[in-house]
Amino acid sequence: MGGVRIALLGATGAVGGEMLKVLEERGFPLSGLKLLADANDAGQRIRYGGKEYLVEEAQVSSFSDTDITLVAVGNEVSLRFTPEAVKRGSVVIDNSSAYRLDTKVPLVIPEVNPEDIRWHKGIIANPNCSTIIALVALKPLHDYAGIERMVVSTYQAVSGAGRQGSAELEVQARDYPLGRQITPAVFKYQIAYNVIPQIDDFLENGYTKEEMKMLHESRKILHSESLQVTSTCVRVPVFRSHSEAIVIETGRRLSADTARALLGKAPGVRVVDDPARFSYPMPLDTSDQDLIFAGRIREDISRENSLSLWVCGDQVRKGAATNAVQIAELLLREGMLGKGSAS
Amino acid sequence: MGGVRIALLGATGAVGGEMLKVLEERGFPLSGLKLLADANDAGQRIRYGGKEYLVEEAQVSSFSDTDITLVAVGNEVSLRFTPEAVKRGSVVIDNSSAYRLDTKVPLVIPEVNPEDIRWHKGIIANPNCSTIIALVALKPLHDYAGIERMVVSTYQAVSGAGRQGSAELEVQARDYPLGRQITPAVFKYQIAYNVIPQIDDFLENGYTKEEMKMLHESRKILHSESLQVTSTCVRVPVFRSHSEAIVIETGRRLSADTARALLGKAPGVRVVDDPARFSYPMPLDTSDQDLIFAGRIREDISRENSLSLWVCGDQVRKGAATNAVQIAELLLREGMLGKGSAS
Numbered sequence: 001m002g003g004v005r006i007a008l009l010g011a012t013g014a015v016g017g018e019m020l021k022v023l024e025e026r027g028f029p030l031s032g033l034k035l036l037a038d039a040n041d042a043g044q045r046i047r048y049g050g051k052e053y054l055v056e057e058a059q060v061s062s063f064s065d066t067d068i069t070l071v072a073v074g075n076e077v078s079l080r081f082t083p084e085a086v087k088r089g090s091v092v093i094d095n096s097s098a099y100r101l102d103t104k105v106p107l108v109i110p111e112v113n114p115e116d117i118r119w120h121k122g123i124i125a126n127p128n129c130s131t132i133i134a135l136v137a138l139k140p141l142h143d144y145a146g147i148e149r150m151v152v153s154t155y156q157a158v159s160g161a162g163r164q165g166s167a168e169l170e171v172q173a174r175d176y177p178l179g180r181q182i183t184p185a186v187f188k189y190q191i192a193y194n195v196i197p198q199i200d201d202f203l204e205n206g207y208t209k210e211e212m213k214m215l216h217e218s219r220k221i222l223h224s225e226s227l228q229v230t231s232t233c234v235r236v237p238v239f240r241s242h243s244e245a246i247v248i249e250t251g252r253r254l255s256a257d258t259a260r261a262l263l264g265k266a267p268g269v270r271v272v273d274d275p276a277r278f279s280y281p282m283p284l285d286t287s288d289q290d291l292i293f294a295g296r297i298r299e300d301i302s303r304e305n306s307l308s309l310w311v312c313g314d315q316v317r318k319g320a321a322t323n324a325v326q327i328a329e330l331l332l333r334e335g336m337l338g339k340g341s342a343s
Numbered sequence: 344m345g346g347v348r349i350a351l352l353g354a355t356g357a358v359g360g361e362m363l364k365v366l367e368e369r370g371f372p373l374s375g376l377k378l379l380a381d382a383n384d385a386g387q388r389i390r391y392g393g394k395e396y397l398v399e400e401a402q403v404s405s406f407s408d409t410d411i412t413l414v415a416v417g418n419e420v421s422l423r424f425t426p427e428a429v430k431r432g433s434v435v436i437d438n439s440s441a442y443r444l445d446t447k448v449p450l451v452i453p454e455v456n457p458e459d460i461r462w463h464k465g466i467i468a469n470p471n472c473s474t475i476i477a478l479v480a481l482k483p484l485h486d487y488a489g490i491e492r493m494v495v496s497t498y499q500a501v502s503g504a505g506r507q508g509s510a511e512l513e514v515q516a517r518d519y520p521l522g523r524q525i526t527p528a529v530f531k532y533q534i535a536y537n538v539i540p541q542i543d544d545f546l547e548n549g550y551t552k553e554e555m556k557m558l559h560e561s562r563k564i565l566h567s568e569s570l571q572v573t574s575t576c577v578r579v580p581v582f583r584s585h586s587e588a589i590v591i592e593t594g595r596r597l598s599a600d601t602a603r604a605l606l607g608k609a610p611g612v613r614v615v616d617d618p619a620r621f622s623y624p625m626p627l628d629t630s631d632q633d634l635i636f637a638g639r640i641r642e643d644i645s646r647e648n649s650l651s652l653w654v655c656g657d658q659v660r661k662g663a664a665t666n667a668v669q670i671a672e673l674l675l676r677e678g679m680l681g682k683g684s685a686s
């Protein structure tokens with residue numbers, strides 16, 4: 001009954017840091033906390049709950065005696081440690097994309113498909129940030145009208161590329177008007193005063209991996225193999241919070257008023273939609289909090305049974321860290337943790 | 344045979360200034376140039392072709408003895424002076440939206456519907472910047488496959504709001520990281536490190552005027568009343584050049600290869616589309632020139648007979664000034680100017 005023992009792999013990264021912040025904010029009942037990183041970052045000290053923790057180098061043995069492992073590292077490192085953590089009895093909530101499409105691994109947004117955590121076999125995957133931000137708002141509309149196709153254009157913040165992404169934007173935004181030399185490092189091209197229509201690698205079909213995630217992850221999360229999704233994912237010079245222009249085609253008519261009413265009572269959503277008062281979601285307003293803001297809700301003039309909307313959400317929080325912590329809370333609430341934990 | 348006598352109304356604005364630059368660059372055969380503005384700006388001096396011109400306050404009498412009047416002012420001023428210029432025998436090329444949907448006024452993009460200048464009755468309207476940028480790239484695809492529906496998301500530069508728009512972005516981009524107070528003036532909200540999903544006023548149907556222009560102007564220019572268009576128009580912190588993510592649904596199949604081939608020989612278009620080399624259009628690369636760059640061309644995975652692409656173009660040049668000058672060149676080439684001109 002002493003709470004949950006958590007290991008956090010990637011404790012020194014942007015998402016890892018945010019996970020700690022969210023765990024603390026939400027008063028997550030911890031009985032143990034192991035902060036893990038690679039050899040370079042091991043030895044750092046991080047404060048949590050008034051105490052200082054030493055970051056340790058991740059080893060396969062690190063995951064013994066933990067109930068939940070939060071994984072906030074890239075695919076390669078996740079693939080190396082996740083099976084070891086599972087083997088040692090820890091339930092892994094993985095923010096990488098390594099296991100998202102694995103049929104034995106549930107892919108969960110607590111507001112959308114909480115039921116899927118029930119069939120986990122040791123790993124639960126955290127979806128891609130853009131997918132989370134879209135689906136939290138789309139789920140109630142899907143339940144009502146049956147979404148058949150989504151056409152999405154994203155406006156993604158630089159912090160989606162980690163802490164260095166924000167630093168790079170800040171330096172370039174200052175240097176460019178002064179005529180100084182711009183040397184892109186995190187992003188392929190200058191991102192200040194520019195937009196870059198590529199996130200992640202290109203695939204044979206001309207889409208990027210980021211764009212294909214939106215399709216495959218949405219199908220899995222909504223349990224709808226017939227769902228069609230096309231998207232264009234674009235990096236914009238915004239520090240934090242992704243925005244998305246979404247057009248959905250539905251099986252039955254969905255009026256703008258009905259959509260607003262459905263979203264008004266949807267978990268995790270705030271409707272910000274009053275054109276007369278110039279009220280609509282903007283990334284500057286949605287940062288450092290957990291709700292997905294939805295607005296610009298209107299019936300599509302170009303097609304029957306189609307609706308257009310605009311959503312914004314903090315991709316580091318609800319798009320990553322908060323979603324993972326919510327999954328941990330759900331595991332705890334459903335009594336799905338092993339012995340030694342509070343459940 | 345002494346060339347064309349031009350009056351430029353709005354000579355001191357961003358688009359007016361660019362019109363002068365474009366006229367000079369293209370060696371337009373001028374025999375007279377009257378620079379007109381409101382009383383506030385009258386008295387300024389502007390260089391053109393090595394000579395200095397005095398900006399005069401626009402009066403109805405200003406338009407006598409001119410062959411072409413280029414109008415680069417807002418609707419209200421255009422509505423006041425355009426009929427007076429026409430009455431005095433000048434052909435007006437109007438960059439405001441005042442006459443664009445007037446059935447007696449052709450709305451022309453020279454690469455798309457040059458034939459429409461033939462039926463002008465004194466006024467030719469210059470389309471909205473976003474419409475021009477989209478349609479220059481879409482026309483050859485429409486001719487081949489018949490575009491039935493367009494779903495567009497825009498990423499529009501601040502200079503679309505005039506010179507003050509750029510100044511406001513520059514100041515905010517500098518002040519925000521320093522924690523200084525941001526006071527929006529040109530834009531409703533902070534535009535630095537933000538995106539604003541509103542351009543122009545909202546209408547009853549939840550769309551903005553800017554978004555509805557894309558529908559009505561595209562129908563008129565392509566002569567297709569059945570064309571369906573939905574768009575979300577968004578301001579982004581880019582100084583110059585608009586970008587657009589476009590999905591088109593066509594009457595017959597259009598492969599990505601065919602689209603690339605068609606665009607490769609289309610007037611006014613440059614195909615920049617080599618994912619393997621991270622080659623795609625970006626606003627930073629399309630500024631201060633006249634081509635529309637098209638890339639990210641791919642068959643839509645979400646629907647048969649659908650294609651996705653990404654276009655960028657300089658909205659002050661091809662989206663406004665250059666298009667107007669091209670119309671003037673077309674009038675000259677077709678011998679459609681009154682007596683006293685070169686034609």
